[in-house]
Amino acid sequence: MVASKSPCCSCSCEETIYPCNCELHTVDSTITIANRFDHFLARWGIKRMAHRVEPGLYQIGSPCIDSPVFASANYTLSFDALRSALAGFDAYILVLDTKGINVWCAAGKGTFGTDELVHRIETTGLGNIVKHRKIIVPQLGAPGISALEVNHRSGFRIEYGPVRARDLHEYLRTGKATSEMRTVNFSIYDRIVLTPIELMHISLSAIVVAIILWFLAGIVASLAAIVAVLAGTVLFPVILPFIPTKDFSMKGLILGIIVAIPFSITFASSRGLPGWVAVLGAVTPLLIIPAVISYLALNFTGSTTFTSRTGVKKEIFKYVPVMAAMAIFGSVICIFLGLCRVLGRI
Amino acid sequence: MFNSYLENTLRYYKDKCINCKRCTEVCPHGVFVEGVANAELVHPTRCMECGACALNCPVQAIEVQSGVGCAWAMINAALRGKDMDSGECSCGGDTGSCCGELK
Ligand code: SF4
Ligand code: SF4
Numbered sequence: 539m540v541a542s543k544s545p546c547c548s549c550s551c552e553e554t555i556y557p558c559n560c561e562l563h564t565v566d567s568t569i570t571i572a573n574r575f576d577h578f579l580a581r582w583g584i585k586r587m588a589h590r591v592e593p594g595l596y597q598i599g600s601p602c603i604d605s606p607v608f609a610s611a612n613y614t615l616s617f618d619a620l621r622s623a624l625a626g627f628d629a630y631i632l633v634l635d636t637k638g639i640n641v642w643c644a645a646g647k648g649t650f651g652t653d654e655l656v657h658r659i660e661t662t663g664l665g666n667i668v669k670h671r672k673i674i675v676p677q678l679g680a681p682g683i684s685a686l687e688v689n690h691r692s693g694f695r696i697e698y699g700p701v702r703a704r705d706l707h708e709y710l711r712t713g714k715a716t717s718e719m720r721t722v723n724f725s726i727y728d729r730i731v732l733t734p735i736e737l738m739h740i741s742l743s744a745i746v747v748a749i750i751l752w753f754l755a756g757i758v759a760s761l762a763a764i765v766a767v768l769a770g771t772v773l774f775p776v777i778l779p780f781i782p783t784k785d786f787s788m789k790g791l792i793l794g795i796i797v798a799i800p801f802s803i804t805f806a807s808s809r810g811l812p813g814w815v816a817v818l819g820a821v822t823p824l825l826i827i828p829a830v831i832s833y834l835a836l837n838f839t840g841s842t843t844f845t846s847r848t849g850v851k852k853e854i855f856k857y858v859p860v861m862a863a864m865a866i867f868g869s870v871i872c873i874f875l876g877l878c879r880v881l882g883r884i
Numbered sequence: 885m886f887n888s889y890l891e892n893t894l895r896y897y898k899d900k901c902i903n904c905k906r907c908t909e910v911c912p913h914g915v916f917v918e919g920v921a922n923a924e925l926v927h928p929t930r931c932m933e934c935g936a937c938a939l940n941c942p943v944q945a946i947e948v949q950s951g952v953g954c955a956w957a958m959i960n961a962a963l964r965g966k967d968m969d970s971g972e973c974s975c976g977g978d979t980g981s982c983c984g985e986l987k
Binding site: 645646677678680681682683684685686698701715717720721722783784785788836837839840843844845846847848849850851852853854856858 | 886887888889891892893906908909910911912913914930931932933934935936939940942949950951954955956957958959962
């Protein structure tokens with residue numbers, strides 16, 4: 539990205555109608571290796587708040603007073619997706635201050651919202667830079683923007699562009715977004731790119747638990763903890779649509795039982811153990827692993843694009859008590875067996 | 885049985901609709917489609933309560949209690965004895981697993 543600042547209205551078109559004194563940034567549409575590295579870090583949740591673009595008005599290509607204006611968030615992934623989609627176009631990009639958060643999430647929180655949009659229009663002097671009165675806002679920004687209110691307060695009309703920046707070319711060409719372009723789909727790619735963040739969130743606690751289990755119950759138990767976390771944060775999102783039932787918690791329980799079976803068998807068939815120990819050992823993973831995966835699965839609802847608050851709340855009431863009971867019961871057995879082991883009783 | 889998503893807070897008052905088509909434009913799940921005299925609510929259970937339609941409807945023909953369906957924030961609020969709806973989603977922060985980084 540080549541970014542430079544220049545006084546605005548320095549566009550190559552001859553018609554510069556109003557003088558103004560605001561700042562206009564210039565960018566191009568190339569995604570550099572440095573950008574890609576930044577995206578990579580963002581996906582892994584490293585330096586989460588560092589992936590920001592300065593809010594304000596940007597020009598891409600050589601826009602003039604009739605060029606389209608696109609709104610975006612000041613999160614590098616959102617901004618870069620837009621500018622790379624605008625390759626070959628002359629346009630303006632109005633970057634709102636969403637505190638480094640993507641359009642969709644910021645709209646839900648209200649930072650990508652009516653107030654901020656109106657404020658940016660005013661501070662950048664957009665009304666003096668373009669002649670028309672239209673801003674193309676990404677459709678996923680709509681939960682934060684009242685088009686009517688923006689119009690009343692700023693005089694600008696909102697047009698909702700397609701969900702994905704890559705459909706912009708087609709949208710600009712035809713002037714219409716198809717229902718396909720208007721629909722969010724949670725594709726396998728969308729789900730895979732979310733997994734690093736899910737994993738990072740829990741990695742530290744998972745490592746601590748794995749170490750404790752190693753001492754308490756041996757290497758297999760420690761391995762079980764790691765496998766459970768990987769299954770809950772990586773495998774679950776990837777195979778989400780293929781697991782039966784609609785409820786995430788239920789899907790998590792199902793996946794958890796499948797993941798737990800091999801561990802259960804391993805404990806049950808360890809030689810030289812008294813029968814009751816083998817039985818308890820076999821039951822423990824069947825209690826704890828599904829509870830953990832189910833909980834991780836329930837939390838994944840926050841990252842998806844289709845779960846309603848009402849539904850998630852219902853899931854919490856329905857399943858969290860079950861998860862808690864399973865986890866507590868399993869842990870008690872686990873601690874009991876661990877103590878027996880440490881005390882040399884088994 | 886294992887579907888908690890059959891009901892939600894979306895309410896549509898068809899008689900108020902002036903057929904401006906905004907809701908069909910902003911909804912990310914095709915809940916509304918264009919009709920002859922007014923918008924048609926065709927897939928109510930697909931609604932994720934994002935609130936875009938209600939906020940952009942010029943005549944308040946749609947009501948929905950919007951909010952981020954973030955389990956993490958809601959459980960945390962409940963554990964601290966607060967109202968579950970007051971749970972502040974921590975996306976973008978360093979904690980919490982809520983909100984993916986969708987563009
Ligand atoms: S936004 Fe409101 S008025 Fe417009 S079509 Fe939808 S329901 Fe009708
Ligand atoms: S709240 Fe969102 S998902 Fe539900 S109908 Fe309205 S726009 Fe569609």
